[in-house]
Amino acid sequence: MAVTLKKIAEQLDLSAAAVSMAINGKPGVSEETRDLVLRTAEELGYKPNRMGQSLRLARTGAIGVYFPSTVLEYSLYFAEVTRGITAGLADTDLSPVLLPSALENGDVRDFPSVDGLIIVEPHSDDLGMFELLRGDTPTVTLDPPPPSAERPWGIIESDNAGLVREAFGHLASRGSRLPALLTVETVSDWTAQVERGYLAWCAERGIEPAVIRTSVTHSNEEVRQILERALPSARQPGDAQREREARDGLFVCGDGFALRIAGVLRSMGLSVGEDVHLVSGVDSTIMQYHTPPISSVDMNPYAYGVRAAQMIHRLLKLPERPSPPSYEVIPAPIIARAT
Amino acid sequence: MAVTLKKIAEQLDLSAAAVSMAINGKPGVSEETRDLVLRTAEELGYKPNRMGQSLRLARTGAIGVYFPSTVLEYSLYFAEVTRGITAGLADTDLSPVLLPSALENGDVRDFPSVDGLIIVEPHSDDLGMFELLRGDTPTVTLDPPPPSAERPWGIIESDNAGLVREAFGHLASRGSRLPALLTVETVSDWTAQVERGYLAWCAERGIEPAVIRTSVTHSNEEVRQILERALPSARQPGDAQREREARDGLFVCGDGFALRIAGVLRSMGLSVGEDVHLVSGVDSTIMQYHTPPISSVDMNPYAYGVRAAQMIHRLLKLPERPSPPSYEVIPAPIIARAT
DNA sequence: CGGGGGTACTTAATCGTTTAAGCGATACCG
DNA sequence: CGGTATCGCTTAAACGATTAAGTACCCCCG
Numbered sequence: 001m002a003v004t005l006k007k008i009a010e011q012l013d014l015s016a017a018a019v020s021m022a023i024n025g026k027p028g029v030s031e032e033t034r035d036l037v038l039r040t041a042e043e044l045g046y047k048p049n050r051m052g053q054s055l056r057l058a059r060t061g062a063i064g065v066y067f068p069s070t071v072l073e074y075s076l077y078f079a080e081v082t083r084g085i086t087a088g089l090a091d092t093d094l095s096p097v098l099l100p101s102a103l104e105n106g107d108v109r110d111f112p113s114v115d116g117l118i119i120v121e122p123h124s125d126d127l128g129m130f131e132l133l134r135g136d137t138p139t140v141t142l143d144p145p146p147p148s149a150e151r152p153w154g155i156i157e158s159d160n161a162g163l164v165r166e167a168f169g170h171l172a173s174r175g176s177r178l179p180a181l182l183t184v185e186t187v188s189d190w191t192a193q194v195e196r197g198y199l200a201w202c203a204e205r206g207i208e209p210a211v212i213r214t215s216v217t218h219s220n221e222e223v224r225q226i227l228e229r230a231l232p233s234a235r236q237p238g239d240a241q242r243e244r245e246a247r248d249g250l251f252v253c254g255d256g257f258a259l260r261i262a263g264v265l266r267s268m269g270l271s272v273g274e275d276v277h278l279v280s281g282v283d284s285t286i287m288q289y290h291t292p293p294i295s296s297v298d299m300n301p302y303a304y305g306v307r308a309a310q311m312i313h314r315l316l317k318l319p320e321r322p323s324p325p326s327y328e329v330i331p332a333p334i335i336a337r338a339t
Numbered sequence: 340m341a342v343t344l345k346k347i348a349e350q351l352d353l354s355a356a357a358v359s360m361a362i363n364g365k366p367g368v369s370e371e372t373r374d375l376v377l378r379t380a381e382e383l384g385y386k387p388n389r390m391g392q393s394l395r396l397a398r399t400g401a402i403g404v405y406f407p408s409t410v411l412e413y414s415l416y417f418a419e420v421t422r423g424i425t426a427g428l429a430d431t432d433l434s435p436v437l438l439p440s441a442l443e444n445g446d447v448r449d450f451p452s453v454d455g456l457i458i459v460e461p462h463s464d465d466l467g468m469f470e471l472l473r474g475d476t477p478t479v480t481l482d483p484p485p486p487s488a489e490r491p492w493g494i495i496e497s498d499n500a501g502l503v504r505e506a507f508g509h510l511a512s513r514g515s516r517l518p519a520l521l522t523v524e525t526v527s528d529w530t531a532q533v534e535r536g537y538l539a540w541c542a543e544r545g546i547e548p549a550v551i552r553t554s555v556t557h558s559n560e561e562v563r564q565i566l567e568r569a570l571p572s573a574r575q576p577g578d579a580q581r582e583r584e585a586r587d588g589l590f591v592c593g594d595g596f597a598l599r600i601a602g603v604l605r606s607m608g609l610s611v612g613e614d615v616h617l618v619s620g621v622d623s624t625i626m627q628y629h630t631p632p633i634s635s636v637d638m639n640p641y642a643y644g645v646r647a648a649q650m651i652h653r654l655l656k657l658p659e660r661p662s663p664p665s666y667e668v669i670p671a672p673i674i675a676r677a678t
Numbered sequence: 679c680g681g682g683g684g685t686a687c688t689t690a691a692t693c694g695t696t697t698a699a700g701c702g703a704t705a706c707c708g
Numbered sequence: 709c710g711g712t713a714t715c716g717c718t719t720a721a722a723c724g725a726t727t728a729a730g731t732a733c734c735c736c737c738g
Contacts, residue, residue: 004724015688020726028727030686050452051393052724055693060390062401062436079417082437090439097401097436098421100429112400112434113389220628256625259598263630286595286625289559291602343694354718359696367697369716391694394723 003046012040023048060115063089063312066099066132067120076284077255077301081120081142084305092313101128116312118142122149123187138321140312142304144189153318154311154326156304160190163297163332164197167251167279170295170334176249176277178207180230182261184254185215191253194281198251210247216254224264231268231276249277258294259286273339283335293337300330342385351379362387399454402428402651405438405471406459415623416594416640420459420481423644431652440467455651457481461488462526477660479651481643483528492657493650493665495643499529502636502671503536506590506618509634509673515588515616517546519569521600523593524554530592533620537590549586555593563603570607570615588616597633598625612678622674632676639669 005016005023012019014033021028022037023046029037040046054060065085067078085096097114116138122129122145133139133150140154171179181198183191195211202209212230214223230247252258258280262272270276273292280287283296307328315326344362348355353372360367361376362385368376379385393399404424406417424435436453455477461468461484472478472489479493510518520537522530534550541548551569553562569586591597597619601611609615612631619626622635646667654665 002724005726006724016725017689017727018687021687024726026727028686033686049394049724051390051397051399052693053726054390055388055394055695055723056725056727058390058693062434065437076415076418079415082421086437086439095401095436095438097434098404098425099434100425220630259625260628260630263628267630286598289599289602291559291599291606341694344696345694355695356697356719357717359694360717363696365697367716372716388694391723392696394693394725395695395697397723 002049003041003044004049005046008037008040008044008046011044012036060113061093061095062097062112062114063094063309064099064112064114064117064137065096065120066101066117066129068101068123068126068129076286077282077299078120080301081305081308084302084307085118085309086305087302088306088309089313092309094309094313094316096309101126116140116316118308118312119145119152121188122146124148125187136321138312138315138318140308140315140326142308146189151321151323151325153315153321154328156307156311156328156330158190158299158304158332159329160193160332161197163334164194164201164251166332166334167281167297168198168201168249170279170336171249171251171277174249174277174339178210178245178247179249179251179277180210180212180247182212182214182250182252182257184257185213186254194251194253208245212250214257216257220260220264220267223260224268227261227264227268231265231270248275249279251279251281253281255282256284256286258296259290262290262294278339279334288335288337292339294339295337296335297332298335299332303330341388342380342383343388344385347376347379347383347385350383351375399452400432400434401436401453402433402648403438403453403456403476404435404459405440405456405468407440407462407465407468415625416621416638417459419640420644420647423641423646424457424648425644426641427645427648428652431648433648433652433655435648440465455479455655457647457651458484458491460527461485463487464526475660477651477654477657479647479654479665481647485528490660490662490664492654492660493667495646495650495667495669497529497638497643497671498668499532499671500536502673503533503540503590505671505673506620506636507537507540507588509618509675510588510590510616513588513616513678517549517584517586518588518590518616519549519551519586521551521553521589521591521596523596524552525593533590533592547584551586551589553596555596559599559603559606562599563607566600566603566607570604570609587614588618590618590620592620594621595623595625596620597635598629601629601633617678618673627674627676631678633678634676635674636671637674638671642669 005019009016009019018029019037022034023041050061089096097112117132119129119132119139119141121143122141124146130149133145133152139152141152142156144155144157145152168179181195183195199209210230212226214226252261258278262278265272265276272278278294280294280296283298287294287296307330311326311328344355344358348358357368358376361373362380389400428435456471458468458471458478458480460482461480463485469488472484472491478491480491481495483494483496484491507518520534522534538548549569551565553565591600597617601617604611604615611617617633619633619635622637626633626635646669650665650667
């Protein structure tokens, strides 16, 4: 049987109320009594019953973690975010509860009750996300939600401007004169921001920008056809005009997508790191151990998770939704590798 | 203000008790009253308060999901398992709560209270896992825990014997005469079982087995050196004895490790899919889109998660730990691709 | 000496739910 | 007709914690 306030009270011949006040540091008990109670509680291994507390305080102590199911299907990033959230909440009185994503129907009525929410990647096609933001549960989103959604209580964002500068700076430093941006068709704000950053970067330098658009649903063959239009041809060099305009650097958005690109480039007879320089927009162990290792932007997914946890913990103390939302920017340094 | 039993009771001029019995399908109310109550509840959008229920029933409705942090650092597999668990619990009254892993110190005292546990990958170096199994919380493990740990309530396992047969059968069908097993140093039962299966498979066919041992902490250079001892040399063919004994097929354990191996083989001048056939022990989108696509064993991580959820849900109804533990085996078919 | 005021507690109510026990009313049986 | 079983409901207690309100006691001051 678990140790309750009442048990401690009985043992010390006190009332449960006195014990509660002692343990929670509230005034109303003498210092000696408080010491005594604290010692006894420790000794008996008292752990407050969450359910009793919850019921009384109208507070679940749970934080929902929500992401569209599409994120999960293709993500190393996701695992790290989750780990960060878990770690960040570990020394609070909150616990992360995974919520099923409800992309299609937006039916979030039956979600377990939580005090707060962390929404990872609020995609504009995710009806469930809109529904969750419409509610008045304190919510932190990792990356800003689309403008048409209700404002969350807090937003955590990577330093997109800095990231673009670093990534393309890296490509330039490796000798790329005409770097292109390769985006994966997406419904998140991140890619759009990176694209804006890229266009600005090109404008500053008088470079003609090239945005190559692909999709995760493309086959490698399709990706190859798209790439062939933009990159130098290894088979028939000769067309001087074309050679001059060909792109010699790629910044690849999308978790793990740079691996596919590396493979496709190889199959095109292009040498990754020589003919074409490559930077992945999302880092992972796989980039590190690829042959050759692929330079990546470290999005710090773990830090993302930790910060989200800390932010929601902080925001829960607020009486109402802050306006404007609480903002935090996480730096995203580049990890330079062979490519 | 949320709708409570009392509100419904007042509106209908009944007692809260009657409403409770009506809603929970307990005897003690007339069918007409029950209908009336159910209609009203639906109308008012009644949702039972989890905390009140929990307190009364001594049941949190939460299922802890635990994995060693090492799994998270390198895992696509993980994302899928999580998704499966979430989906599997979605239509129960349980919700998955992520637990922080406590590898080092095994300090699990402060974990939020849960009704049940799902432990993903019970590694023998994970003190937290031992601690959790020592407790009397109903627990399902994905893969069997080490023999030195307490028995869990349920175990979900892949069909390891079948998997080995399929994988090496596939290698043979692609022309591999002398397939080797490449294992990543690990502390899980899975690799050990695969190794046993491989040895048996070799024995049946009179093939000399070769188990190549690597580690995730190895650099690609180290991995390469290890591989060079076992595989044919592309640079200096000639030693007939060595050529005969060289391995021409690899079954690679470890999530994503086959990608590294493919890269290292390439750097050795060996053609993946021709000189050396490759099968990955764990599938992922990345294997599918690799150039060339890598054949993989589909461990069905999503199904793993779903089944774990269903099993824990079922086991919670039992009065005590079943002996022997509840077992379930998930088939792991091979997905044949170019290699 | 009486009253005001602080201290250190206790009592009791509350959160929302479930469930054992109680209690009229009706029905049935001997 | 008296006894008793059954139905359909109400009352009340309980889960564990928190907190407003109440109370006993001591101290100090006028």
